[in-house]
Amino acid sequence: MGFKEKCFKKSLWVFHLSAGSCNNCDIEIxxxxxxxxxxxxxxxxxxxxIRHADVLLVTGIVTKKTLPRVLEVYNQAPKPIVVxxxxxxxxxxxxxxxxxxxxxxxxxxxxxxxxxxxxxxxPEAMLxxxxxxxxxx
Amino acid sequence: MGKKTVVxxxxxxxxxxxxxxxxxxxxxxxxxDMEWETGYNHRGIEKICESKTFEQVFYVVExxxxxxxxxxxxxxxxxxxxxxxxxxxxxxxxxxxxVGELERIxxxxxxxxxxxxxxxxxxxxxxxxxxxxxxxxxxxxxxxNRNSYAMFTIGGxxxxxxxxxxxxxxxxxxxxxxxxxxxxxxxxxxxxxxARLKGVGILTAKDIHDFGxxxxxARASGVDIDxxxxxxxxxxxMIKWKVITTPEGDVFAKAKVRLLEMYExxxxxxxxxxxxxxxxxxxxxxxxxEIPAGIGIxxxxxxxxxxxxxxxxxGSNSPVRHxxxxxxxxxxxxxxxxxxxxxxxxxxxxxxxxxxxxxxxxRMTQVYDHRTGKRLMNAEELIKLSQQKTEEIRKKxxx
Amino acid sequence: MQYKFKVEGKYMNxxxxxxxxxKKFPEIIKAEVVNTKRLFVFIPKDILLKITDxxxxxxxxxxxxxxxxxxxxxxxxxxxxxxxxxGWMMNLNVLLPHENPEVESVTPVVYGIEWIEREIMDxxxxxxxxxxxxxxxxxxxxxxxxxxxxxxxNRQENR
Numbered sequence: 001m002g003f004k005e006k007c008f009k010k011s012l013w014v015f016h017l018s019a020g021s022c023n024n025c026d027i028e029i030x031x032x033x034x035x036x037x038x039x040x041x042x043x044x045x046x047x048x049x050i051r052h053a054d055v056l057l058v059t060g061i062v063t064k065k066t067l068p069r070v071l072e073v074y075n076q077a078p079k080p081i082v083v084x085x086x087x088x089x090x091x092x093x094x095x096x097x098x099x100x101x102x103x104x105x106x107x108x109x110x111x112x113x114x115x116x117x118x119x120x121x122x123p124e125a126m127l128x129x130x131x132x133x134x135x136x137x
Numbered sequence: 138m139g140k141k142t143v144v145x146x147x148x149x150x151x152x153x154x155x156x157x158x159x160x161x162x163x164x165x166x167x168x169x170d171m172e173w174e175t176g177y178n179h180r181g182i183e184k185i186c187e188s189k190t191f192e193q194v195f196y197v198v199e200x201x202x203x204x205x206x207x208x209x210x211x212x213x214x215x216x217x218x219x220x221x222x223x224x225x226x227x228x229x230x231x232x233x234x235x236v237g238e239l240e241r242i243x244x245x246x247x248x249x250x251x252x253x254x255x256x257x258x259x260x261x262x263x264x265x266x267x268x269x270x271x272x273x274x275x276x277x278x279x280x281x282n283r284n285s286y287a288m289f290t291i292g293g294x295x296x297x298x299x300x301x302x303x304x305x306x307x308x309x310x311x312x313x314x315x316x317x318x319x320x321x322x323x324x325x326x327x328x329x330x331x332a333r334l335k336g337v338g339i340l341t342a343k344d345i346h347d348f349g350x351x352x353x354x355a356r357a358s359g360v361d362i363d364x365x366x367x368x369x370x371x372x373x374x375m376i377k378w379k380v381i382t383t384p385e386g387d388v389f390a391k392a393k394v395r396l397l398e399m400y401e402x403x404x405x406x407x408x409x410x411x412x413x414x415x416x417x418x419x420x421x422x423x424x425x426x427e428i429p430a431g432i433g434i435x436x437x438x439x440x441x442x443x444x445x446x447x448x449x450x451x452g453s454n455s456p457v458r459h460x461x462x463x464x465x466x467x468x469x470x471x472x473x474x475x476x477x478x479x480x481x482x483x484x485x486x487x488x489x490x491x492x493x494x495x496x497x498x499x500r501m502t503q504v505y506d507h508r509t510g511k512r513l514m515n516a517e518e519l520i521k522l523s524q525q526k527t528e529e530i531r532k533k534x535x536x
Numbered sequence: 537m538q539y540k541f542k543v544e545g546k547y548m549n550x551x552x553x554x555x556x557x558x559k560k561f562p563e564i565i566k567a568e569v570v571n572t573k574r575l576f577v578f579i580p581k582d583i584l585l586k587i588t589d590x591x592x593x594x595x596x597x598x599x600x601x602x603x604x605x606x607x608x609x610x611x612x613x614x615x616x617x618x619x620x621x622x623g624w625m626m627n628l629n630v631l632l633p634h635e636n637p638e639v640e641s642v643t644p645v646v647y648g649i650e651w652i653e654r655e656i657m658d659x660x661x662x663x664x665x666x667x668x669x670x671x672x673x674x675x676x677x678x679x680x681x682x683x684x685x686x687x688x689x690n691r692q693e694n695r
Contacts, residue, residue: 020178024203024284027247034266065176065676095197098188099181100685101676120203120284176674184685219571348648349599362598368573368623434574434616434625436600445616447603462601470648 008054008082008134011043015053015077019070019106020096021060024120025087029057037123055082055130058106061089061096067103074110082133084114086126091115141169144481166480171473186459191217191428194456195289198446201461203284204247207240208439209461210289212446215370215435217291220450221428227372228416229293229423231409234372235306236280236288237437238402238409242313243272244440245395245402249320252392255486256333257524261323268316271309278302293422303410310403317403321396332530334389338475338487341386348474349467352442353398354490357391359384364438376408388490428454439464485523539573539622543595550575561587573622576614578629581639584615587628589645591617597626599646604656606688611637611662632662634691641667659686 018026032039033046047053050073062070074083083106088094090106106112116129144161158177162170182201186194198209211233218225246269253261273283279302280286288294298306324330345355355362363380365373381397383390430452436445442464449458475487540547543556554567557577565578579587591597597617604613615628632639641664642649653664654673661684664670675685 018178020180022200022203024200024206027203027284031266034270035263036267036270060178061180063177063179063676064678065179067676068678069177095200096180096182096185099185101179101181119200122283176672176676179674181685219574222571346596346598347646349646350648351598362620364623367620432570432574432576434571434627436618436625443600443618445600447601447614447616449605457607458603458605460601460603460605466601466651467599467648470651 012054013047013052014044014055014057015047015050016057017073019058019060019066020063021089025059028120028123032123032126050077055084057084057086058090059086061093062103062106062109063101064103070109082113083110084116084129085112086116087121088117088119091117094119161484163481168476168479168481168484171476183459183461187456190454191291196287199285204244205439206285207237208437208444211237211437212435212444214289215437216433216446216448217428219435220431220433221425223292223423223425225293225423226420229421230372231413232294232298235406235409236286238405239272239276241402241440242399243269245399248395252489255489255523257527265320268313271312275306275309292425297419297421303413307410310406314403317399324392324396328534329527329531333527335387337388337483338479338490339386340471340475344471344474348471350471351464351467353391353394354468356382357394358386364436364443370437372409376405378405388486391490441465442468482522482526541622573624575624576627576629581630584630584640585645588642591626592646599648602652604660604662606660606686608691610634611660613639638663638665640665643668660684
């Protein structure tokens with residue numbers, strides 16, 4: 001295990017980026033912070049700037065207007081960064097894939113490390129996704 | 138006028154994580170003008186709906202917004218059923234109203250939490266979201282999912298509520314009622330909140346009329362409108378309830394309206410469950426053969442206000458035009474009146490007060506444009522500023 | 537059921553209401569009730585501001601939204617207003633030609649209508665004249681000029 005991987009074992013700081021979502025996944029992410037799930041006990045917390053983050057959570061389809069912004073956020077991120085696609089929309093485009101403003105699934109735009117499908121995925125599923133990813137590292 | 142300073146808020150929202158972009162033009166501490174930039178969340182839903190069948194459109198409109206995922210199908214069902222001239226069974230009407238009101242409870246709790254967060258009352262945030270969980274669990278029991286319920290279909294609903302579920306629901310409601318009392322007590326009697334919210338972000342009845350604002354935003358300014366009463370749909374004309382209004386128009390009034398509405402919602406659900414006992418189990422769907430050509434307009438009262446759906450059908454199995462108007466579309470422009478003249482530290486809560494929902498508005502979210510050169514303050518700093526002000530007031534009145 | 541509309545201090549039912557409005561604005565092409573509680577008034581575009589002012593300011597109807605669509609006959613622009621005292625939806629229907637569609641902006645009367653007019657310009661390419669801020673609203677900066685997502689390719693089939 002290298003130094004970088006070791007840093008990822010504990011206290012992940014998460015940055016949440018909604019690229020064109022319906023709010024469902026976003027609310028469920030916020031739900032993780034509240035008393036029922038309380039991920040802060042693992043040292044995970046939402047941060048206000050991508051420059052402080054270890055993990056980038058992306059929700060929603062990437063629309064044509066957000067596409068340059070998503071790229072910019074990714075470029076500003078300190079590397080290594082873990083990108084997790086939350087929900088069916090960033091994974092495949094889901095129900096909105098046929099829309100005229102759809103710029104492609106997230107993995108066509110930036111490299112993605114994990115996918116958590118579901119509409120919306122349950123908070124438990126999101127946690128399970130992160131745990132699986134960390135075990136693999 | 139002196140030199141103007143531009144303060145961009147966002148693209149991160151001071152309220153939530155949805156992207157939108159405000160430009161506040163400030164003269165010293167005072168906000169003098171405001172501009173809005175949008176389109177980040179535009180998903181082109183109106184066009185997608187034209188390629189789906191009438192039945193499938195329910196699952197698309199449900200995903201306009203994760204929080205109002207009953208209200209949009211509600212309005213759409215009203216529109217389509219008015220074209221097909223279907224009368225839905227009473228049991229289905231009751232179940233629709235129950236799901237709709239449960240949604241209102243969870244949405245208002247969500248808002249109370251977020252408003253608390255803005256003011257630096259993180260305890261309120263944690264409490265409100267904790268009390269919201271049993272409601273979401275109830276949704277999971279009744280509909281099978283915590284959000285995006287897929288309950289509605291043309292002519293009725295897809296799942297019945299059994300007697301056991303009804304008993305369980307009543308128990309959860311009693312619990313929510315106790316917790317609401319607690320929240321109401323925490324908000325209404327707190328001198329700091331009074332000092333912080335009263336007289337902030339005032340909207341007059343004329344402002345409401347100019348912008349066409351709806352829902353709690355309008356009702357807090359003394360405009361007595363509620364689609365559930367004015368143009369009754371589902372079971373709302375079968376039960377007794379009242380529309381909450383208050384004339385002040387400030388942020389405190391909006392909080393008051395939302396908190397008191399939760400009691401009304403609880404009482405509506407209780408009455409619906411009582412009536413549900415008399416209806417035959419399983420009679421939840423009317424047969425609909427086809428949707429004839431025609432125009433249907435349906436509206437429904439979402440937690441944030443009136444949702445409007447316009448459907449045009451040409452007799453085939455999919456709509457030819459589907460227009461959607463979410464309540465935030467007419468409520469968000471009111472920021473231009475509520476923020477102007479106030480201080481920057483009040484801007485966060487004044488914008489949060491209408492419970493803006495960007496995914497609804499644009500039917501499309503997120504920006505990161507912090508390096509445009511003009512940046513002075515980001516959303517986080519703005520919230521911090523807002524929280525600092527609360528702290529100062531708290532010290533001043535020594536609570 | 538009888539619906540009582542309060543017009544200039546008098547109460548009228550829907551038939552009287554329609555007669556009254558047709559007398560007031562003789563340019564009205566036709567007025568019809570569709571489904572329950574929905575009134576559609578078809579007007580030529582030059583009386584749009586006058587009738588909007590009458591509904592919005594004198595009768596105090598609430599502005600709801602504007603629907604625009606591309607149909608066989610031309611671009612239909614429907615202005616929706618709501619009479620909250622009776623729960624009726626009042627709709628103004630303006631038909632514009634396919635070539636060079638133009639309509640006057642209603643912003644001077646209804647302040648809040650600004651956004652939807654910008655949206656219509658974006659999505660359907662209908663020109664709104666004298667709009668205070670005719671900037672791009674919803675579509676991305678990279679969206680090609682002159683392409684409108686809600687215009688139809690095959691107007692005969694409405695698709």
